[in-house]
Amino acid sequence: MTLAAGVLVLALAGVVLVLVLIVDRGRARARVDRLREVADRLRPAAIDLVDDPEVAEAPVLTGTEARVFAELLAHYSRLLRGEAEDRIGAYFEASGAVDHMRRQLRSRRVRRRVQAAFELGDMASQRSVPDLLHAMADRSLDVRAAAARSLGRLGATAAVEPLIDAAIGQRVPRSVAGAALLEIGAPAVPDLLKLLDHPDPRFRSYALDLVGLVGSATDADALPARLRDPSSEVRATAAAAIGRLGAATGRDALIVLLEDRVPFVRAAAATALGQIGGRSATTALLEVARHDVFDPASEAARALARIDPELVFTVAEEPDAGPHLREAADRLDL
Amino acid sequence: MNPVEVALVAFSVVSFVYFVALDILYLLLTGLAWNDLRQSLWRRRYLGLDEAFASPLTPGISLLIPAYNEEAGIVESVRSLLALRYPKHEVVVVNDGSTDGTIAALVKAFDMVPVRQAVREGIATATIRVAYASRPHPNLLVLDKENAGRSDAVNAGVNAARYPYVCMIDADSLLEHDALLRIAKPLLDDPENVIAAGGTVRAANGCRIDHGQVLDVRLGKSRLATIQTLEYIRAFLVSRIGWSRLRALGLISGAFGIYDRALLQTVGGLWTDTVGEDLELTLRLHRHLRDRGEPYKVVFVDDAVCWTEVPEDLATLGKQRRRWQRGLFESLRRHRVMIGNPKYGPIGLVAAVYFAVFEFLSPLFALLGLGVSVVLWAIGAVSTGYIASFLAVSVGMGVVLSTAALAIELIGYGRYERRRDVGRLLSYTVIESFGFHQLHNWWRFMGYFDIFRGKTEWGEQKRKGLARPADETP
Numbered sequence: 001m002t003l004a005a006g007v008l009v010l011a012l013a014g015v016v017l018v019l020v021l022i023v024d025r026g027r028a029r030a031r032v033d034r035l036r037e038v039a040d041r042l043r044p045a046a047i048d049l050v051d052d053p054e055v056a057e058a059p060v061l062t063g064t065e066a067r068v069f070a071e072l073l074a075h076y077s078r079l080l081r082g083e084a085e086d087r088i089g090a091y092f093e094a095s096g097a098v099d100h101m102r103r104q105l106r107s108r109r110v111r112r113r114v115q116a117a118f119e120l121g122d123m124a125s126q127r128s129v130p131d132l133l134h135a136m137a138d139r140s141l142d143v144r145a146a147a148a149r150s151l152g153r154l155g156a157t158a159a160v161e162p163l164i165d166a167a168i169g170q171r172v173p174r175s176v177a178g179a180a181l182l183e184i185g186a187p188a189v190p191d192l193l194k195l196l197d198h199p200d201p202r203f204r205s206y207a208l209d210l211v212g213l214v215g216s217a218t219d220a221d222a223l224p225a226r227l228r229d230p231s232s233e234v235r236a237t238a239a240a241a242i243g244r245l246g247a248a249t250g251r252d253a254l255i256v257l258l259e260d261r262v263p264f265v266r267a268a269a270a271t272a273l274g275q276i277g278g279r280s281a282t283t284a285l286l287e288v289a290r291h292d293v294f295d296p297a298s299e300a301a302r303a304l305a306r307i308d309p310e311l312v313f314t315v316a317e318e319p320d321a322g323p324h325l326r327e328a329a330d331r332l333d334l
Numbered sequence: 335m336n337p338v339e340v341a342l343v344a345f346s347v348v349s350f351v352y353f354v355a356l357d358i359l360y361l362l363l364t365g366l367a368w369n370d371l372r373q374s375l376w377r378r379r380y381l382g383l384d385e386a387f388a389s390p391l392t393p394g395i396s397l398l399i400p401a402y403n404e405e406a407g408i409v410e411s412v413r414s415l416l417a418l419r420y421p422k423h424e425v426v427v428v429n430d431g432s433t434d435g436t437i438a439a440l441v442k443a444f445d446m447v448p449v450r451q452a453v454r455e456g457i458a459t460a461t462i463r464v465a466y467a468s469r470p471h472p473n474l475l476v477l478d479k480e481n482a483g484r485s486d487a488v489n490a491g492v493n494a495a496r497y498p499y500v501c502m503i504d505a506d507s508l509l510e511h512d513a514l515l516r517i518a519k520p521l522l523d524d525p526e527n528v529i530a531a532g533g534t535v536r537a538a539n540g541c542r543i544d545h546g547q548v549l550d551v552r553l554g555k556s557r558l559a560t561i562q563t564l565e566y567i568r569a570f571l572v573s574r575i576g577w578s579r580l581r582a583l584g585l586i587s588g589a590f591g592i593y594d595r596a597l598l599q600t601v602g603g604l605w606t607d608t609v610g611e612d613l614e615l616t617l618r619l620h621r622h623l624r625d626r627g628e629p630y631k632v633v634f635v636d637d638a639v640c641w642t643e644v645p646e647d648l649a650t651l652g653k654q655r656r657r658w659q660r661g662l663f664e665s666l667r668r669h670r671v672m673i674g675n676p677k678y679g680p681i682g683l684v685a686a687v688y689f690a691v692f693e694f695l696s697p698l699f700a701l702l703g704l705g706v707s708v709v710l711w712a713i714g715a716v717s718t719g720y721i722a723s724f725l726a727v728s729v730g731m732g733v734v735l736s737t738a739a740l741a742i743e744l745i746g747y748g749r750y751e752r753r754r755d756v757g758r759l760l761s762y763t764v765i766e767s768f769g770f771h772q773l774h775n776w777w778r779f780m781g782y783f784d785i786f787r788g789k790t791e792w793g794e795q796k797r798k799g800l801a802r803p804a805d806e807t808p
Contacts, residue, residue, distance in 0.1 A: 001719045007726035007734060014737025018760050021744040022753055111376060118380050146380055173523030175392070179385035213390055294454050298496075301452075323452035330449035334469045 038068045046072040049091060050084045058091050070097060074122035078153070089124030098125045105131050105143075113143045121150025129156045136162050141171070148172045152180025160184065160191035168202045178210075185214045193222050201231035208234065212241025220247030227253045227269075235260065236268040243272025251276055255284045258300075266296035274303025282308055286315065290322045301328035339715050342706050346716065346724070349703025353727040356692050360731075363576025364738050370575050370636075371746045378637070383515055387421055392522055394422040394497030395514060395592065400487035401427055401505040405434040408505055409443040414546020415503070416471055420514040424473040426491045427505070431481025437466075440476050444468040451475065454493040457603035459486050465494075484588075485604035485611045492595060492603050501592040507642040508538065508546055509590070517592050517638035520631070528631045529594045530619060532586030533638035534570040536749070537563040539646060548641050553755045556646040560762050561770050566644075567759075568739040571636060571747065577685060578634035584620070584685035586632065588612030590640035593619075605668070610661015613689075617669045620681045637747070652777045659781025662694050697779035701772060704728055732767030 045059050046069060061069050070092070077088045092098050101123065104116035117135050120128040132154070135147035148166060151159035160181065167177035181188060188210065195207035208226060211219055226238035227250070239257055242250035250272070257269035270288055273281040285307070288300035301324035305312050309332050315321055316329030335343070397415055401408055408427070415425045429437050440446060451465030460482035468474040479490050488502055499521060503509065517533045539562075540554025553560050577583045586593075588611060601622050604611045616632065623630045645651040666673065666689060673690050675682040704724070711721035740759055743749070750756050 001722055004719075004722040004726035004730070007730040011730055011733040011737065014734050014741065014763075015760065017741050018737055018744065018756070021741055022756050025744065025748065026753075114377070114380060142377060142380065149380075149385065170524065170526075174525060175389065175519070175522035176385065178391040179389045182389060182391070183385075209391070294452070298452060323450065326450040327452045330451075331467060331472075334447065334449075334467055334472070 035064070035068060038065060039072060042069050043072060045069070046076065049073070050076050050080065050087060053083065053087070058094070066095075070095075074119065077122040077124050085124045089126075092123040093125055093127075098123050098128060102128055102131050105135055110140045110142065113138065113140065114146050117143050117146035117150055121146075121153035124154070126154060126156075129154055129158065132156070133159060133162060136166055136172070141173075144172050145176045148176050148180045152183035155184050155187060157184060157187050157191060160188045161195065164195065164203055164206050168200070168206060181210050182213060186216070189215045189219050193219065196222055196226060201229070201234050204229065205231065205233045205237045208237040208241045212237075212244040215241075215245060217245050217247055220245045220249060223247065224250045224253045227257050232260070232262040232265050236262075236265045239265065239268040239272045243268075243275035246276055248276055248278060251278055251281060255281050258284045258288050258296075263293050263296050266292060267299040270296055270299035270303045274299070274306040277307055279308060282311060286311075286325075289325050289328075290320055297322065297324045298327075301325045304328065305332050335715065339710070342710055343715060346703060346707040346710055349699040349707065350724055350727065352692075352699040352703065353724075353731075357727055357731045357735075359688070359692070360572075360735050364572050364735060364742075366576040366579040367572045367742055368738075370579055371742055374636075375746060381519070383512060383519070387419060387512075387515055389421070392421050392518070393499060393525070394424070395420065395499045395501050395518060396491070396495035396497045396595070397423060397425045397501050397503055397514075398488055398491030398495065399425065399427045399503055399505050400430055400484045400491070401432065401436055402430045402481070402484070402487075403432045403434045403436060404505040405432070405436045405439050408436055409439050410546045411505055411508065412440065412444070412474065414508060416474060417511075417546075418509060418514045419512045420518070422497070423514065424475065424496055425471075426494055427474075427476045428487040428491045428494075429476065429478045430484065430487040431460075431479065437476070437478050441466060444471055444474055446474075446476060451477070451494060453477075453490070454599070456493055456599040457489040459490040459493065462490060483606055485606040485608075488611075489603035489606070492598050495595055498595055499592055500595045500598065502588060502590070503640065504589045504642060507535075507589050507640050508543065508548060510639045510641070511547065513590075513638045513640060517590070517635045520633045520635065521592065521594075524631065527629055528633055529597050529623070530586055530616070530632045531592050531638075532574065532583070532632075532634050533590040533592075533640055534574075534636055535566060535587050535589045535640050535642055536570070537566050537644045538641035539563075539644055541641065543641075551749045552752060553750070553758055554646075557762075557765075558648065558651060559644050559646050560758060561766050562644040562651075564736055564740070564759055564762050564766055567743050568736055571742050572735070572739045574634045575636055580680055580684060582680035582685040583632050583634055584616055584681055584689060585613050586616050586634075589642050590638070597622075608661055608664040608668075609657045610663075610665045613661060614665040614668060617665055617672065617681075617686070620678065621669055621672055624678050624681070639749075652780070655774055655777035656781040656784055659694070659697075659778045660784050662689060663781075663785050666690055666694060697775045697782070700728065701775040701779055704772070729767050729771070732771055733763050736763035736766055 042065065049058050073088050073091060077085055101116040101120050104112050107113050117132060120132060129151065132147045132151050136144055138144050144166065148163055151163065163177045163181050166172040167174050192207040192211050195203050198204050204226065220242060223238050223242050227235055229235050229238065235257065239254055242254065254269045254273050258266055260266050266288060270285060273285060282304060285300045285304050289297050289304060292300065305328040312325060312329050312332060316325045412425055412427060427440060446466035446468045448464050449467040453462060460480040462477050462479045464478045466476040475494060477490055477494060479487065492500055501514065513533060517531050520528045520531050537559055538548060539556060539559035540552050541548045542550035553563060574583065601618055605614050608614050645654055672678045672682045673686040707716065707721060707724045710716045740763065744756065
């Protein structure tokens with residue numbers, strides 16, 4: 001009977017808990033509505049501060065209003081660059097928020113450190129870069145991830161190697177580190193190019209990937225050498241990077257790479273040749289499209305369709321065309 | 335007391351112990367889910383989904399949709415999948431020899447024309463008759479193949495998939511707008527280890543749906559659908575989260591799961607000779623990787639949501655539950671070496687044992703044990719105190735666990751906005767425990783007969799079609 005009574009009490013407690021939560025949700029909804037009203041009221045002032053260089057001073061706010069105003073500016077900071085972002089940075093510096101968050105980075109509570117590491121990225125203050133670099137060694141993954149994101153937001157080129165190091169060492173989620181490095185963008189390229197000679201192939205591969213995404217054609221000269229890298233991952237990533245940059249100087253080396261012993265390297269070389277263009281690759285691509293295994297053959301057929309559609313229409317009807325050229329021809333017809 | 339009574343009392347006591355062990359396990363899973371919620375709630379703000387969405391580093395995903403006689407909703411379903419918030423994905427619909435106008439509807443709606451599609455020969459499947467590509471949507475492919483079942487259709491999709499990850503979705507299920515981004519997040523964050531991820535499946539009956547998107551979450555009038563809504567909340571937001579925390583996630587639901595395509599091809603895709611193909615595949619992936627000593631993770635993503643239509647009539651629901659029992663048996667028989675085997679870590683020692691003892695054998699204890707105990711009390715062989723305790727651990731604890739799951743739903747997810755709906759779910763925690771659980775176990779008990787008879791077919795699945803425009807939604 002004691003057991004039955006215990007279960008009954010637990011069941012009643014569960015029912016009461018759900019009823020309390022139903023009431024609480026009503027209150028929470030009202031709270032959200034109030035905050036939305038405050039945000040609507042303060043939005044014109046926030047836009048003035050961001051937009052208009054003539055606005056000398058931000059409104060003096062306290063409590064909830066100050067918090068909502070800071071959130072509005074942080075939101076705009078994610079969308080804007082240049083002078084507008086500088087003005088947002090000046091506001092957070094003047095309000096003391098930057099120093100407050102820098103102190104919070106040393107809090108004993110994980111949640112506060114995460115919040116500080118995250119919000120510093122939207123406060124547009126370069127003064128926080130050293131603190132955030134230090135936070136990349138925090139014992140909490142969440143703090144490290146938030147710091148990585150913020151370093152990207154702040155365009156901190158000093159963070160390029162630490163970010164790649166953290167991603168490869170699985171101390172920061174790959175997607176977060178990658179997004180941060182992409183956000184740093186072109187200024188990261190000189191540091192990325194230095195990493196192409198790193199002894200660890202994972203660093204070389206990661207750096208190549210990013211050079212291909214944020215670099216320009218002028219950065220491509222260093223890449224063809226990596227097509228002969230001992231690591232297949234690096235060779236494939238180098239091919240992809242050359243393709244993305246459209247660097248015609250790499251064409252001959254990519255044609256040679258179509259005979260690589262690793263299928264995914266051949267596939268990457270074929271894709272890159274399609275992106276670069278130029279008919280000198282067609283013979284080699286045709287051979288791959290006709291006779292190679294699925295992925296390289298498929299990519300070679302797609303590449304040929306980009307380089308020389310008429311050729312694909314013709315060879316697709318030949319007896320030894322294979323399924324990939326036929327598919328490419330049909331898709332060209334769409 | 336005669337020997338028969340002694341034997342029945344002994345069986346009753348074993349059943350009592352069974353329920354106590356099951357309750358302890360569920361309380362543990364509930365505790366883990368609470369703890370997970372406490373830790374993850376505030377972190378959601380810092381997920382960085384926007385960055386992942388904008389990143390060209392995000393790998394592509396092929397969505398595989400097996401379709402059999404889905405004319406009613408397939409067009410809206412595909413339209414919503416094409417519009418999902420994900421930077422690089424394709425939709426591969428595999429028509430499994432439908433006898434209705436599924437293909438015609440797709441061809442007309444998406445301006446599709448036949449193409450000579452190259453398809454890998456990795457997994458053996460039934461013949462693909464025609465492949466169609468869409469003129470306005472280059473990322474839509476339709477394969478029209480001969481009928482050979484859902485698993486075979488998925489395997490054909492795996493062979494045709496272009497991207498490194500494949501996501502299996504039922505044709506009549508709907509994904510929330512950012513569900514793909516959320517379920518893929520663990521794969522993006524830890525691509526070297528995460529090989530599969532499962533999302534949450536919720537009951538969509540009663541929701542207001544327009545063009546493949548759930549616009550307003552609400553409960554329908556159907557009592558059976560409401561009970562299943564509660565069941566799904568408990569299964570996904572408590573059990574799956576708990577199992578995932580124990581590193582013993584033994585099941586990724588076939589309705590919404592994402593897998594490493596190359597690994598799927600290595601293990602031979604879905605097993606076509608079972609009706610429990612999702613459980614079998616999850617166990618096979620664990621077994622394959624454990625046998626090779628490779629590091630890997632199978633994870634559950636609670637806030638990646640797929641909405642599905644659940645049966646609203648007893649006959650269809652009964653057939654579904656009998657099929658689940660059969661699929662469970664087939665999967666356990668194939669992977670019996672894993673049950674209780676320390677070589678397979680928490681999957682062998684905890685999850686497989688749970689499936690065998692607390693799922694497969696549950697009708698024996700939950701139904702027969704309960705019935706025998708009530709009879710023993712009626713004839714005075716056991717005391718009123720005993721039967722009260724028995725009912726408390728076998729039935730009463732169901733209310734405790736369901737209210738706890740409902741509380742987790744309210745705090746962590748809050749999908750049901752209307753007080754009336756939450757109140758109804760609360761009242762159904764009692765109905766679910768006193769009546770539905772027993773009915774559920776009766777169907778599972780009947781599943782034993784299907785196993786003995788060697789039944790193999792799926793049976794007809796009655797569906798209304800979810801992904802229709804709002805004016806058609808009942």
